[in-house]
Amino acid sequence: MADFTSETVTRTIRRWIIPAAEPWGAAAAEIGKAWAVAERAYRNHHGIADEQPLHDDALRFHVRDDQVVIEFQTETPTP
Secondary structure: OOOOOOOEEEEEEEEEEEEOOOOOOOOHHHHHHHHHHHHHHHHHHHOOOOOOOOOOOOOEEEEEOOEEEEEEEEEEEEO
16 A cells, blocks of 8 residues: 655746846846835735745845846645
């Protein structure tokens, strides 16, 4: 008899993409706006109050050739 279980998980990745074309790169104001919206979405999804600090790894920042990407991921078990 088998002694294991299995599960299927759906992963959702939310991304905010800021243009960062050379030679100027991304504007600080645009990164700030996207960061604020991404943080708000993270807080809403997880039910975290504004006065409660977020974990250091709540949002991830990735640099692409001509973009800065802010993202977070969620996983939902599929019945």
